[in-house]
Amino acid sequence: MSVFDYNKEQDNRKPFHASGMAENAAKRATEDNQDKYAKQDNTPSGGNDEHYSLNDDRRVKVLSPGALVAKRFFRNRLAVVGLSILVFMFVFSFIGGLISPYGEDEFFYREDQINKEFAVVTENSDFRYMAKDSNLFGSAVQAQTMLAIQKGNEAFAYNGTNYALAQEGTDFYAISSGGNLVGIAYKDVVSPSTEGQALSFEFVYAALKSHAALEQELEDEAAQETAGASEAAGATDETSAPAESTEPAEPAEPAVKSFTVDGLTYTIDEDGGVLQGEQEVAYISRYIVQAIMPDVFLSRDFKEKLIDTIDAGETKFTYTDESLILDDETDTALEGEEAGIGAMDDGLPEEDNTASSATAEYTIERSQNHANWIIRQQQSSRQYDTYRSPCAKHWLGTDKYGMDMLTRLMYGGRVSLMIGFIVIIIETVLGVILGGVAGYFGGWIDNLIMRLVDIFYCIPSMPIILILGAAMDQQRVEPGKRLIYLMLILGILGWAGIARLVRGQILSLREQEFMTATEACGISVKSRIFKHLIPNVIPQLIVNCTMGLGSVIITEATLSFLGLGVKFPFASWGNIINDVNNTHVLTTYWFIWIPAGLLLLLTVLAFNLVGDGLRDAFDPKMKR
Amino acid sequence: MILFFVGFIIYALMRCLPTSFIENMARQKSMQPGSKSFDDWMAQLNAMYNMDKSVIPGYLSWLGTAIRGDFGDSWFYTVPVLEKFNDCIWLSFVMGGIAFILEILIAVPLGVIAATKQYSRTDYTISVIALAGISLPTFFFASLLKLVFSVKLGWFDLFGLVSRNYNQLSAWGQVMDKANHLVLPIVTLVVISTGSLMRYTRTNMLEVLNADYIRTARAKGLSEKKVIYHHAFRNTLIPLVTIIGGSLPGLFSGALITETLFAIPGIGYISYQAMVGGDIPFSMFYLVFLSVLTLLGNLISDILYAVVDPRVRIA
Numbered sequence: 001m002s003v004f005d006y007n008k009e010q011d012n013r014k015p016f017h018a019s020g021m022a023e024n025a026a027k028r029a030t031e032d033n034q035d036k037y038a039k040q041d042n043t044p045s046g047g048n049d050e051h052y053s054l055n056d057d058r059r060v061k062v063l064s065p066g067a068l069v070a071k072r073f074f075r076n077r078l079a080v081v082g083l084s085i086l087v088f089m090f091v092f093s094f095i096g097g098l099i100s101p102y103g104e105d106e107f108f109y110r111e112d113q114i115n116k117e118f119a120v121v122t123e124n125s126d127f128r129y130m131a132k133d134s135n136l137f138g139s140a141v142q143a144q145t146m147l148a149i150q151k152g153n154e155a156f157a158y159n160g161t162n163y164a165l166a167q168e169g170t171d172f173y174a175i176s177s178g179g180n181l182v183g184i185a186y187k188d189v190v191s192p193s194t195e196g197q198a199l200s201f202e203f204v205y206a207a208l209k210s211h212a213a214l215e216q217e218l219e220d221e222a223a224q225e226t227a228g229a230s231e232a233a234g235a236t237d238e239t240s241a242p243a244e245s246t247e248p249a250e251p252a253e254p255a256v257k258s259f260t261v262d263g264l265t266y267t268i269d270e271d272g273g274v275l276q277g278e279q280e281v282a283y284i285s286r287y288i289v290q291a292i293m294p295d296v297f298l299s300r301d302f303k304e305k306l307i308d309t310i311d312a313g314e315t316k317f318t319y320t321d322e323s324l325i326l327d328d329e330t331d332t333a334l335e336g337e338e339a340g341i342g343a344m345d346d347g348l349p350e351e352d353n354t355a356s357s358a359t360a361e362y363t364i365e366r367s368q369n370h371a372n373w374i375i376r377q378q379q380s381s382r383q384y385d386t387y388r389s390p391c392a393k394h395w396l397g398t399d400k401y402g403m404d405m406l407t408r409l410m411y412g413g414r415v416s417l418m419i420g421f422i423v424i425i426i427e428t429v430l431g432v433i434l435g436g437v438a439g440y441f442g443g444w445i446d447n448l449i450m451r452l453v454d455i456f457y458c459i460p461s462m463p464i465i466l467i468l469g470a471a472m473d474q475q476r477v478e479p480g481k482r483l484i485y486l487m488l489i490l491g492i493l494g495w496a497g498i499a500r501l502v503r504g505q506i507l508s509l510r511e512q513e514f515m516t517a518t519e520a521c522g523i524s525v526k527s528r529i530f531k532h533l534i535p536n537v538i539p540q541l542i543v544n545c546t547m548g549l550g551s552v553i554i555t556e557a558t559l560s561f562l563g564l565g566v567k568f569p570f571a572s573w574g575n576i577i578n579d580v581n582n583t584h585v586l587t588t589y590w591f592i593w594i595p596a597g598l599l600l601l602l603t604v605l606a607f608n609l610v611g612d613g614l615r616d617a618f619d620p621k622m623k624r
Numbered sequence: 625m626i627l628f629f630v631g632f633i634i635y636a637l638m639r640c641l642p643t644s645f646i647e648n649m650a651r652q653k654s655m656q657p658g659s660k661s662f663d664d665w666m667a668q669l670n671a672m673y674n675m676d677k678s679v680i681p682g683y684l685s686w687l688g689t690a691i692r693g694d695f696g697d698s699w700f701y702t703v704p705v706l707e708k709f710n711d712c713i714w715l716s717f718v719m720g721g722i723a724f725i726l727e728i729l730i731a732v733p734l735g736v737i738a739a740t741k742q743y744s745r746t747d748y749t750i751s752v753i754a755l756a757g758i759s760l761p762t763f764f765f766a767s768l769l770k771l772v773f774s775v776k777l778g779w780f781d782l783f784g785l786v787s788r789n790y791n792q793l794s795a796w797g798q799v800m801d802k803a804n805h806l807v808l809p810i811v812t813l814v815v816i817s818t819g820s821l822m823r824y825t826r827t828n829m830l831e832v833l834n835a836d837y838i839r840t841a842r843a844k845g846l847s848e849k850k851v852i853y854h855h856a857f858r859n860t861l862i863p864l865v866t867i868i869g870g871s872l873p874g875l876f877s878g879a880l881i882t883e884t885l886f887a888i889p890g891i892g893y894i895s896y897q898a899m900v901g902g903d904i905p906f907s908m909f910y911l912v913f914l915s916v917l918t919l920l921g922n923l924i925s926d927i928l929y930a931v932v933d934p935r936v937r938i939a
Contacts, residue, residue, distance in 0.1 A: 455629045457918070458627070458630045458919060459911075462880060463907065463910060463911055463914065466880075467899045470901075554761050558881055564900070580767045593764075597764035597767070600761050604758075604760075607759075609755060
């Protein structure tokens with residue numbers, strides 16, 4: 001087949017050579033060998049040339065050299081396959097990026113329900129002590145007090161001092177020494193309503209005292225009403241809270257007690273709240289509610305609701321906190337900034353959940369030793385939607401940052417192809433200039449440039465790029481600049497091969513007649529090299545560049561794979577596959593790295609196939 | 625001469641690295657247990673690379689020590705560079721050697737077959753496979769191998785050279801264990817590098833098959849087998865031996881990517897770590913070493929060319 005084909009080609013070429021004198025000399029010079037061939041073919045059949053008249057329909061078959069190359073190229077099935085893959089890749093990377101609904105570094109989130117430990121509620125079953133004068137009411141005395149309370153003693157002595165113990169309410173004792181009040185022991189905790197405010201001893205004492213009195217009153221009322229002992233027992237029952245014990249009294253007229261400390265009058269209401277005028281300053285409760293996160297201040301409202309729920313024996317409740325809404329919004333705003341993007345720009349359903357997260361669901365759970373309750377806040381939190389399997393919204397799933405894989409691949413292809421082309425352009429420009437100059441002038445210039453080529457040939461490029469990459473890592477070079485450096489480095493390290501090729505070709509070309517002709521015409525050296533010599537090398541250059549593109553893309557991908565090439569936020573096929581370093585990804589998430597690898601493989605293969613096809617097309621002699 | 629300039633460029637490059645980087649590395653290295661103090665490192669660095677001098681005298685004095693075989697201490701491994709190098713080079717060499725032999729055994733016959741049956745289906749298949757081998761990114765292929773053979777089939781370990789129970793194994797078991805761990809890297813190396821040699825064989829074989837003396841041999845009525853294996857193949861061997869001989873020194877250079885992927889502590893992986901860790905003495909040494917290997921390869925192929933093809937010698 002090949003021999004036959006070749007003859008046909010020669011047939012086709014005959015008219016071209018007959019009429020092709022107008023074609024540029026340069027083009028013919030590359031196909032010098034074929035010229036000779038054709039001439040040899042021509043001479044014996046020279047007599048038959050007459051029947052090729054201008055209006056002969058076979059005249060139509062005449063092809064320009066370019067078309068001839070194209071024809072030969074398209075006859076090669078492998079090359080066509082390669083070309084179509086390349087076309088697909090370009091469409092995929094450059095147009096796909098435009099069509100894709102997502103941005104290159106657009107993050108996706110998903111909602112996760114997480115049960116976060118939110119607060120701990122402890123019922124205070126130990127006495128707390130507050131000393132008016134810490135000298136007289138030290139911890140040792142406190143221990144004695146406790147003993148006395150347990151024994152039911154009215155007085156005790158410690159360290160030569162006598163103390164009197166007076167019960168002022170349920171689990172509330174005042175300790176005095178020699179008629180002076182020195183301290184109190186209590187179980188109902190008085191906590192300030194606003195954060196970080198210290199309460200004075202007098203205040204606590206007075207508050208507790210009036211609270212106890214209030215409680216007593218209510219109890220009496222309740223006892224009168226129900227005439228049952230159960231209520232009275234309930235007050236001493238551990239699990240009953242002061243808040244609860246007041247509840248039955250609600251229908252009665254609001255029971256309010258007041259007391260005065262430091263000239264200010266406070267009132268105390270049935271829920272244990274201490275009010276100054278209308279404003280609440282503190283409250284009294286048997287339960288201690290502590291937030292797990294130190295920066296969360298639990299409002300009284302929340303605490304009350306919580307305790308109500310605990311008393312009711314329920315395990316779930318919801319609570320809406322206005323202050324939390326504000327907090328959450330600032331949180332998400334921060335989150336958005338951190339991610340380097342504005343908050344969700346399109347109306348994704350995630351948006352409205354930020355508000356609802358203020359209304360959180362809480363679960364109450366008794367801890368192991370039954371000493372306290374653990375409150376878990378069921379929060380829906382926004383997370384990066386990572387490693388999501390392929391679905392309708394994300395055809396190839398999402399990667400480890402929650403970005404759409406398909407879109408990443410498109411942009412990655414863009415970066416990979418662009419790097420390939422730019423590097424090859426740099427290499428070619430350097431190689432052609434230096435190779436052309438060396439080949440044309442010869443002598444010491446040639447020697448110098450060729451030694452330079454030898455040196456660059458010798459430099460191990462991969463390790464050098466690795467080292468530079470590591471250095472850039474250290475310097476925290478910005479990814480965009482890094483990309484440019486990477487291209488420059490790859491280009492500068494890779495021109496030697498092209499220079500060698502160009503020089504070799506030019507060495508043989510400059511001895512030919514057309515060069516003598518250009519010299520005779522007085523064409524300047526510059527245009528002699530770049531207008532007459534270089535165009536003759538172009539076929540080889542194109543083949544070389546096509547093949548080179550593939551290897552540059554592989555080099556870039558390898559670097560990015562090692563994390564030393566293209567960096568986030570830029571995508572590149574290499575840094576997409578980079579995730580495989582994580583064994584878990586390797587085994588579980590095929591969609592992360594297999595598509596990128598296949599694209600890479602196909603692209604490089606296509607470049608090689610096309611390069612091969614081009615070589616065969618430019619140089620049919622090899623194909624025989 | 626070339627080496628001198630290559631060395632110079634490498635040295636200049638190292639000098640161009642920001643000083644803070646070097647200081648930083650020295651500081652980090654000095655944090656390592658059993659390492660020298662920061663000042664010692666800096667002093668050593670200055671002494672070694674003559675940072676205080678300008679580039680050219682600095683290079684000359686570095687060259688002076690290096691030529692005597694003194695490359696200093698590795699920062700990353702805190703042992704003399706050459707010692708570390710001795711530890712890991714043979715592993716790389718064994719791995720590269722086995723891969724290289726397999727490569728030749730696969731590539732040359734396939735290339736010959738492809739050439740003799742040009743444009744047949746076999747030829748197309750072999751060509752496409754060869755091209756695919758060339759186009760295959762090492763890391764992607766290695767990952768695929770890992771997925772199939774290590775994860776799915778569980779035949780091999782994912783990383784490393786020895787198993788966890790290495791110390792309990794008998795001497796023979798230890799050898800087999802290492803061999804087991806080398807299978808995947810070697811397969812990777814072979815598949816990646818076979819393609820180009822195969823294509824090279826095919827091209828050269830085609831060229832030879834088109835030569836006049838083959839036509840003469842056929843015209844003589846020799847059997848096709850004799851024509852191909854006696855007349856054609858022996859002539860194809862000339863460029864083959866040249867290129868194979870030229871790549872012999874390359875066996876020592878180690879396979880940087882493959883070794884890194886499989887965490888095989890050969891010269892490639894070791895120097896990768898050194899380079900990423902900013903270990904300048906080791907990197908310098910490795911770079912110079914690689915340049916020497918390249919030059920050596922060129923030299924060997926030139927010599928072999930003359931040895932194999934007497935025409936070159938006469939001309």
